[in-house]
Amino acid sequence: MERARPGRQEEGGRESLSHRCYLGAVWYLRAVAFVNFLAAVWVSFGNDLRRHNDDEFFTPYLLTAGFFSGSVSLFLAVTMRRRKRAAWILNLVLASLTLALASLALALPVYRQHAQNWFSVVLTALFVAALLGGRREFRAKGDRSNPKLAASVAAGGLLTVSLLATALVTATNTDPEAGHSTFLQRWHYGVLRMVSLAYDDIHFGSITTPSWANVLINIMGTALVLLVLYAAFRSRRVVDPMTGEDFGRLRVLLDRHGERDSLGYFALRRDKSVVWSPSRKSAVTYRVVSGVSLASGDPIGDPEAWPGAIDRWLSQAREHGWAPAVIGASEEGGTVYARHGLNALELGDEAIVDLAEFTLEGRAMRGVRQAYNRIERAGYTVRVSRHEDIPTGEMAELVRLADDWRDGDTERGFSMALGRLGDPEDGRCVMVLCHEGERPLGLLSFVPWGDDGLSLDLMRRDRDSENGLFEYMVLKLIQQADGFGVRQISLNFAMFRSVFERGSRLGAGPVLRLWRSLLSFFSRWWQIESLYRANAKYRPVWEPRYLLFEKSADLLRITVASARAEGFLEAPGPPKWLSRRT
Incomplete structure (x- = not known):
């Protein structure tokens, strides 16, 4: 509705x-x-x-x-x-x-x-x-190249589909005098079938085609018209990228207000664009995917200026016909977005380890202690350093290893990943590197979270390394955190964490248990439950994260756009002639 x-x-x-x-x-x-x-x-x-x-x-x-x-x-x-x-x-x-x-x-x-x-x-x-x-x-603007593109699609598509229809008519013509029909008659018949399936509309004495051929021709005609309309009504896709000045201003805002949101540093991704508040004290960073203006985390900067940036971002989305959405907003940011007419849906929880409260003691930490001791006895070593302190040649080798250790060809992440390991501008990031002798076996990379926090960006390991390697590396980072002034660490995001937690409790209702069973089933492919279990080992503080959207009817588009942005869904690229721009 x-x-x-x-x-x-x-x-x-x-x-x-x-x-x-x-x-x-x-x-x-x-x-x-x-x-x-x-x-x-x-x-x-x-x-x-x-x-x-x-x-x-x-x-x-x-x-x-x-x-x-x-x-x-x-x-x-x-x-x-x-x-x-x-x-x-x-x-x-x-x-x-x-x-x-x-x-x-x-x-x-x-x-x-x-x-x-x-x-x-x-x-x-x-x-x-x-x-x-x-x-x-009706104010939503299309791409400037749409008229020329639609005309090209219409001309090229009509020629191609009409010739295919003519060939299909020729191949399936069952009339006894089929040889008496001319090419122009068969072409005319095929073009009319592209528009109509009504038998009384078309009269050709020497052409008779089966119903399935007529339906196929009509489907091709319908697909062509929809393709032309799509080309004519496409939303604007090319969005102005962030400039060097934008990056500089964002870094200044992160220096002043970066402690508010553990995802703030990910606003510096180079595939994002930015909308500033009128005072330039706040900004919303976003990326347009599948007709969705997808922002992530909270706005950057002074919370008092957030409404101005959100207003401009929403106005821009409506101007171009984009569906506005935010993934991974905190409760504070989600509340402000909700005041601007967006609806909230809880996605899951972020695991935050408060180092002042963290301890390895107790029965609940037994599994982590055992993993730590096993890796320690195996002779593994861990080095923690800032990216800026790693020599250039070594960093290049780590980037290569991270690519080799990656599961699949796609670099995943959007809302909670930077996507540029080893960039010289990210010197304040922290690298946790694990070795067996001289051989690197795994790495963790963290981005700054204000002055005293770190937020997990990347985790990779050699597939032949021991299980428990990540636990060992995280604990080593916690042991050395004082040397870097770190007081809190944000780990992975656990989608639907509350479902797994409450669904396993005594007295959980049938709907909750069914929902938990479905998520456990899909976890075989998407690691939903395993991420929750991996985070829960550290007894973290769970901070809820939200999806914000304007209309429920746009949820499917937003889901697809989010999956594409995060790298879980890859859409086939359009033909070159369709993506051509003026």
């Missing part, structure tokens, strides 16, 4: 009416898409609708009974819901043209005598009125 933005009612009746018109236009397209798809699968109903247009009746805008018109109207409903200006213009032009032609037809007695035609004109007129009344809502 669509939800009005906060403050809309206070902005006056005109704005409220504009929003209602926006919703009316979107729901009209959704309803038409539903009826079109229903008519496509309900043969008798679809034939009744088609006979209306064959006789003396006509149907409202975009209602033509078929998968083709259903797919187009559904796509337009989606783009209109995202407030795309180009989609609004296209609908207004086509609907106005339909309304004008239908109104002229009503001047003829043969059409005027049928109530169905009056109903169609009224319904189309209401849709046009909703478009005009909601025009202020």
Whole structure:
């Protein structure tokens, strides 16, 4: 269900009416898409609708009974819901043209005598009125290259699909006099089948094709139209990257306020862009993925200036039709985001080790002690140092080893990973390196968290090394933390930690136990439970982290965008001709 933005009612009746018109236009397209798809699968109903247009009746805008018109109207409903200006213009032009032609037809007695035609004109007129009344809502801009790209896709796609359709018609023509048809006739037949499956619409005496071939041609035509519409309505993808001045200002803010959020340093990722508050005392860093403006962690800088940065970030997202979302916000940051109309969903918990309270004593730490002692007896050694104190040649070798030890080809992480081990600008990061003699076996890299904290960035180890190596390295870091002025360490993020914890307790309800079982099943591939167990060994303080989003309908897009940003999902790259830019 669509939800009005906060403050809309206070902005006056005109704005409220504009929003209602926006919703009316979107729901009209959704309803038409539903009826079109229903008519496509309900043969008798679809034939009744088609006979209306064959006789003396006509149907409202975009209602033509078929998968083709259903797919187009559904796509337009989606783009209109995202407030795309180009989609609004296209609908207004086509609907106005339909309304004008239908109104002229009503001047003829043969059409005027049928109530169905009056109903169609009224319904189309209401849709046009909703478009005009909601025009202020459709502000989302597309990419500047969209018109040229859409024209290229339409021209190249029409040529390719029409030739494929002609070849399919030639190969499947079952008419006894198939050889009498010309290439132009077969091409014409194929092009018409791209638009319509109605048998009465096309009459070629020497061409008869099976139903499956007609359906396949129609599917190709539908896919082409959707591809053209996609190219025409794409959101802006190229976002201005952060400049050297932006990085410098962010580092100044992190020096002043970096202790507030353990994820603050990850705002310096080079694949992010930045939106500043009017006072320049705060900023939101984000990345656009799959039409989602994805921010991570809390805003950077003075909390009193956070609202100004959030307002500008949300305004930019709405201007370009992006779905705004935040992953990994703390409770403090999530509260501020929620005041700006975003909804919160708890993702999991961050494990934070308070070194003043940490101890290896007690039965609960027995497993960690045993792992530590086993690795210690094996003769392993650990060295802890700042990145800036590691010689250049050695750092280059560590970067190579980290790549070799990585599980897969993709460097994962976005909200809690820096993604640039060994960069000279990250000299204050801390490296924990484990050796067996002269041979490196594992490394941990931590980024600064204010003046007295560290936040885990990267953990890699040789696959042939002993189990318990990471526990040994973490404990060695804790032992040497005073030498680096470290008082707290942020470890891995545990998704759905509370489900695993509460679901294993006595008296857990059936829903919670089922949810825990499902997560345990998926942990075979995504290490959900194992990360929780690995963190829980240190008896950490658990700090909740949240997902913020504007509309529930965007959750699927946000999930896909987050998975892509974190490196868990790789989308195949578009063809070069489709991604070409001006």
